[in-house]
Amino acid sequence: MTITINRLLLRADTADGPYGTDIVFEKGLFILRVENTHGKSTCINSIAYALGMEMALGQVTSKPPFPPSLLKNIQNENGTEIPVISSYVMLEVSNDRGQTCTLKREILGADAESIITVYESDIESISNNGRNLFIHLEGDTSRELGFYYWLAEFISWDLPLVPNNSGRESPLYPVLLFPLFFVEQKKGWSSIQATTPFHLQIIQARKRAFEFLMDMDINETVNSKAKNKKLIDDVQEKWKQIYTQLESVAIRLDGKAQGVKDAPAATFDPFKLDILIEHQGNWQSLTSALIGLRADLTQHVKASQPQVAEQKNESLLSKIRELNNIVLQEDSKYEFLLNEISFVKNQITATEVRIENLVDDKRKYEDLKKVKSFSILDDLPVLNNECPTCGREYSDHNVEIECSDDLMTLEESLEFIKSQITTFKSVLNSYKMQLDIKKIELSKLEKQIDKHGADISRLKTELYSERNVLDEESLREKIRLENQITEYEKGLVAVGDFRSTFDILHNQYKHLISLRRNFPEHGFSQKDINKLDGLKTKVVKYLSEFGFSSFDPQLLEISQDTYLPTREGFDLGFDTSASDGIRIIWSYLISLFSLREIFKTNHPGILIFDEPRQQEANKFSFTGLLKGASDAAKSGQIIFATSEEEDVLKGALEGFKYTLHSYSPSEGKILRKLNKGA
Structure with missing residues (x-):
């Protein structure tokens, strides 16, 4: 390779x-010397x-x-x-x-x-x-x-x-x-x-x-994690699309979906998935509403009989009066629903503001907890309630509190705020659910008011007609009930399909989540760890040979996050001189090159430096680089392009190939x- x-x-x-x-x-160390x-x-x-x-x-x-x-x-x-x-x-x-x-x-x-x-x-x-x-x-x-x-x-x-x-x-x-x-x-x-x-x-x-x-094993883990995330995203997107279709069916039936959310959760019971329908003033499952509607149709058919003109007129007048009363009640209920919706919206806004304030309080307490955790700040007066100017003790509170008062600790306060956030989020979800239900009720009420208004106009027209016909209103009601039953039956079939689809998606989701949990936390195999340790050993060795002086090279680490040389978790670029920064690059890349002799890697066995003596790295360091490169290049090819004097190069490499x-x-x-x- x-x-x-x-x-x-x-x-x-x-x-x-x-x-x-x-x-x-x-092959070996090849130096191209040009002015x-x-x-x-x-x-x-x-x-x-x-x-x-x-x-x-x-x-x-x-x-x-x-x-x-x-x-x-x-x-x-x-x-x-x-x-x-x-x-x-x-x-x-x-x-x-x-x-x-x-x-x-x-x-x-x-x-x-x-x-x-x-x-x-x-x-x-x-x-x-x-x-x-x-x-x-x-x-x-x-x-x-x-x-x-x-x-x-x-x-x-x-x-x-x-x-x-x-x-x-x-x-x-x-x-x-x-x-x-x-x-x-x-x-x-x-x-x-x-x-x-x-x-x-x-x-x-x-x-x-x-x-x-x-040639690290973690690359396979990274790819597997990426594939797993893509599959999870696909399932979530498909779930969201099916949920939107379910909501569309529910809206068409003047109902509301229940038993499923717009994203997959840890648990899902397909038999709890249903569409709630308001029937005779109560919210019922689609199956119950369908049974009730069929009973309404049977009762209506039995009550419907041909009538003579006088009977018809009396019946029509009674029906008109009944509908007028219903419209008055519905208008009153409409105003009431509008007020309730306005109230719930205000509650939602107030709850969201409360949650925002709690989240802000939580962040402040977490920041305070971080500050408290710094041992370097333990003896500072600001943390000991001691005035930095006069040295007198002071209280954190506007009112002096007796020692016997039961005060929450920082940890207890933070946990209390977290529990409050959870509680108010639950309240917020409850309010939003109420708002959805009331909007459905309002929409359905609007349709009923419009329908009853049209029925009153039609009945008045029929009342003053001289024809002696069967009760047209009764026939219309029968047709309406039959059509609604047909829609409910279609909805029931759709609910069955939705239950099956969501169940399949949820099983896929659980399987993918289970796979994700089984991925190693850091992803490194023992072979990977050995390679990183070997890289550190090589880099430390070369830094010592190349005259690195910003700190003891033994303090260097190879980050498992970036794979770059660090000291106490910080990039070495922040803690070294410019010339030592060049030595780090020399050491790191030559180490990668030479690790081919110890481990199986995919390094192509070639290393090319254009003018490696940057930042006026001293001649002693450059000599060390040339000698180190000559030793490393025995199993490959290292090319240096430099403008260094020819005599200096020959003197530095005397005895080396x-x-x-x-x-x-x-x-x-x-x-x-x-x-x-x-």
Whole structure:
């Protein structure tokens, strides 16, 4: 599971002929020494660009990370600027399975941003049978013609799916891993993984990258938790949709749903799910209301008989008087309901305000409890009721309280407030339920008043009609009862379906909640803990060798939350000098590299530093870095690009294995005119 850089070829074609450079790399510690502003970072960034990793160089776009010498104009040996016609980079790489491939990517060209050509050979043996692979487009990590898909297979990475901000899963893009083994000069030294791109919307991208590179078991736990949360969210959303449908059925029947809430709870009894219907002044279950309605229909049919005109007129007059009385009663009840609804609304508002005040009191008491818990404040006068000015004791209360008075402690007060919040929330729910019921009653009453008004008008019209017909009102009432019975029967069938659906969803919900509770609290296996302990040991060792002086390196810890070096829970960036901050990055990344020799990891066995001697780190520290890198690089490849003096490098590494590729200042810039045919 490694990748090795074998050769880098940069070329810019101009009217004056080709310009560029050709660098052959070696395994172990490889040092590219170039003067500042002479093309050192251009070469290092070319490696990242050829690997499709330019977005991990601290820039937010896939724009080629190169100076004008490869994009616009290049200077010849006389300092004259010559327009660049086209430019490209070729990178020869190999892996631990014996495969060698060459990657070619246009720098100035039509396909610069989206195509990388892969040749299954070294640079010298390239033919025209390269494969064009796309990059920075959907599917570049999951499809066979995607470059990241090819790169993952070449390195033997089995990239996992990780949670993203949309609630779904995305592949762990290789570009997120790059800052753990490549540090560019401008932004890369500000902190560990400083150039990790976040536009890919991966949740906790740095942590996911570390977990994969270290091959930690917690990555599977994180994925399982994310899948579990997504499934729970789906069940809750489905539940809410079904609940809305149930409410719609209840409203259509002028009733109210009971026995189920708009979100799944710990318990659910499907037989308690029902629709309450107001029948003959009482709220009854839908089944009871249906039985009562059928009885009403039977009684109405028996009482209905043909009538002669005189009998009909008397009956109509009696019915009109009866309806008028009913309307008067309903108008009175309507006003009463309006007043009750207004009262309940006021009670709801007052209760919500009370809950808000209690929650605020609870927060204040919790803050006071936190302050009281700080042992450093134990002897402060402000906590001992002692005036900080004169030293006299004072009381917390406006009225002096005798010692015999029974006062609640801070804990008791906090528990009392919590119980009050629970009580008032219960009261609030009760008021809201009352409000819903009264709104249903009001709506039903409005319909009844409208219906009775229409019935009175119709009866008056029939009263003055000369036709001797059957009681039309009786027939209308019969039809109304039959229609209502039909609606109740449909509602009863729907309730049965709702009970079955909610029961299935609740069983799914309970199963998912049970799985969630069984996830390990911190998610770390013993293997993960051993790896983090091993990382700490390595980092402490290298910090000591590199001259870290802000504090004793033995005090360092590796956070189980961020996986970064900390001291007493705080990021080391707040407790170190700038030069020691650089030493931390050196130590951390070299430790990740060298842990491959102890544990199974997914580290690709390569580490690249561009100008590692940042913040004027002293020469002794830099010497320690070079020696430590030489030892670590025995099982892989570490590339340093530096402008340090050649004599200093050779002196520091005397007796150590390394390869030095140095460009003398007298030779000019690293991008220079090539011989014809090169």
